[in-house]
Amino acid sequence: MSVLEMRCVSRTYGVGAAEVHALQDVDMTVDAGVMVAVMGPSGSGKSTLLTIAGSLEDPSSGEVRVCGEELATLSRNAKARLRRRSIGYVFQDFNLLPGLTAAENVALPLELDGVPARKARAAGMRVLHELGLAERAASFPGQLSGGERQRVAIARAVVGERQLLLADEPSGALDSVNGEGVMRLIHAACKRGVAAVVVTHDAQLASWADRVVFLRDGRVTDQTLPVPGPESLLTPGPGQ
Amino acid sequence: MSVRHALLALLSEGPKYGLQLREEFEARTGEVWPLNVGQVYTTLQRLERDGLVESDGDGQDGPQKGFRITAAGAEELAQWLRTPSDLSSPPRDELVMKVLVALRVPGTNVRDVIQVHRRYLVELMQQWTRIKETEAESGMSLALVVDAELFRLDAVVRWLDAADGRIKRTAAEPVLAEKTTGTTQAVPSVRRRLGARR
Numbered sequence: 001m002s003v004l005e006m007r008c009v010s011r012t013y014g015v016g017a018a019e020v021h022a023l024q025d026v027d028m029t030v031d032a033g034v035m036v037a038v039m040g041p042s043g044s045g046k047s048t049l050l051t052i053a054g055s056l057e058d059p060s061s062g063e064v065r066v067c068g069e070e071l072a073t074l075s076r077n078a079k080a081r082l083r084r085r086s087i088g089y090v091f092q093d094f095n096l097l098p099g100l101t102a103a104e105n106v107a108l109p110l111e112l113d114g115v116p117a118r119k120a121r122a123a124g125m126r127v128l129h130e131l132g133l134a135e136r137a138a139s140f141p142g143q144l145s146g147g148e149r150q151r152v153a154i155a156r157a158v159v160g161e162r163q164l165l166l167a168d169e170p171s172g173a174l175d176s177v178n179g180e181g182v183m184r185l186i187h188a189a190c191k192r193g194v195a196a197v198v199v200t201h202d203a204q205l206a207s208w209a210d211r212v213v214f215l216r217d218g219r220v221t222d223q224t225l226p227v228p229g230p231e232s233l234l235t236p237g238p239g240q
Numbered sequence: 241m242s243v244r245h246a247l248l249a250l251l252s253e254g255p256k257y258g259l260q261l262r263e264e265f266e267a268r269t270g271e272v273w274p275l276n277v278g279q280v281y282t283t284l285q286r287l288e289r290d291g292l293v294e295s296d297g298d299g300q301d302g303p304q305k306g307f308r309i310t311a312a313g314a315e316e317l318a319q320w321l322r323t324p325s326d327l328s329s330p331p332r333d334e335l336v337m338k339v340l341v342a343l344r345v346p347g348t349n350v351r352d353v354i355q356v357h358r359r360y361l362v363e364l365m366q367q368w369t370r371i372k373e374t375e376a377e378s379g380m381s382l383a384l385v386v387d388a389e390l391f392r393l394d395a396v397v398r399w400l401d402a403a404d405g406r407i408k409r410t411a412a413e414p415v416l417a418e419k420t421t422g423t424t425q426a427v428p429s430v431r432r433r434l435g436a437r438r
Contacts, residue, residue, distance in 0.1 A: 214359065
């Protein structure tokens with residue numbers, strides 16, 4: 001099932017001579033359980049694509065469907081509900097609330113959606129446990145390492161019944177081992193059926209994805225073929 | 241890849257048989273570098289000739305012949321570990337040449353050429369990452385070998401990204417473009433050696 005469908009999506013900023021085409025005729029479909037990475041240089045439209053997919057911004061033209069719902073037909077409230085219930089976001093700078101503990105940060109989206117506090121906390125603890133952070137649940141963001149903070153941010157993005165995970169340079173300024181840890185978590189979420197779109201300029205992070213889509217000047221220019229099994233690299237080469 | 245030093249490293253843990261050395265070599269390198277048994281014995285013979293290993297008496301060559309490292313061998317191994325590999329001269333890189341040539345061939349979109357290579361590299365990286373993902377329990381050696389491949393390929397992707405950006409910027413700034421194509425007279429020697437004249 002397609003969790004995200006973008007059809008002929010364009011986004012233009014400014015008018016006349018100052019007109020900038022941030023996205024042009026972008027088609028992209030992401031099914032449940034699939035991770036797609038979007039690669040491209042700064043200014044190629046990666047972040048615009050993500051904010052439109054997450055209904056944080058409207059396209060100038062084209063159609064966006066999330067979990068089967070066409071965003072253009074939804075009221076402002078219905079869109080906000082879809083965002084709270086079905087979409088999780090991970091940002092480069094974590095965006096955790098400093099005055100709340102890790103567990104409270106993770107439970108927050110559920111509480112905002114009206115889930116009773118006790119139930120929300122239990123769901124939050126369950127995710128923290130799955131991500132190996134149970135013992136840090138009572139810590140405040142300032143007491144966590146960079147890697148732990150980003151894991152909490154991912155826990156917050158997948159808590160509840162989220163179906164679409166959107167991540168903008170999720171490894172931020174983390175070192176490569178912690179960056180890999182972040183990608184492993186997103187990958188694990190996809191194995192459980194979540195659809196994910198990860199925007200990055202880092203090929204090592206992108207290589208965790210099932211499909212890599214290349215953006216250039218607001219257009220999708222290319223994408224990778226399905227990944228063959230690892231045995232293709234581990235068979236002895238000629239002359240060995 | 242120095243098979244010679246890898247064998248010395250394995251023998252530094254204690255005496256071993258030839259067949260055992262081959263199996264351990266492959267296991268330690270995550271089976272990414274297969275080694276044939278003939279290669280093992282030829283290398284051991286040379287190491288023995290150079291006084292870096294000793295074998296059990298005058299027995300026949302075969303799987304049961306044992307080897308141990310000598311003091312000179314241990315010294316050679318320690319030296320090798322601390323000698324930086326020679327990375328000082330730029331390699332004659334085919335990909336770099338292709339991009340440079342593409343700039344000169346009329347009717348060629350260099351950025352499309354770059355993208356073909358970029359996609360191929362990212363696809364290769366996806367395959368290596370799958371190995372890391374599916375064989376997470378197979379130990380640190382394999383993870384280190386896979387990391388080395390990923391960093392090597394990543395460096396090439398980054399070079400392509402940088403080249404792409406540079407070409408785009410030069411195309412957008414005609415004055416700069418004219419400047420860079422008009423300097424064939426006084427090219428610094430390092431650029432001549434790299435064949436990077438434009």
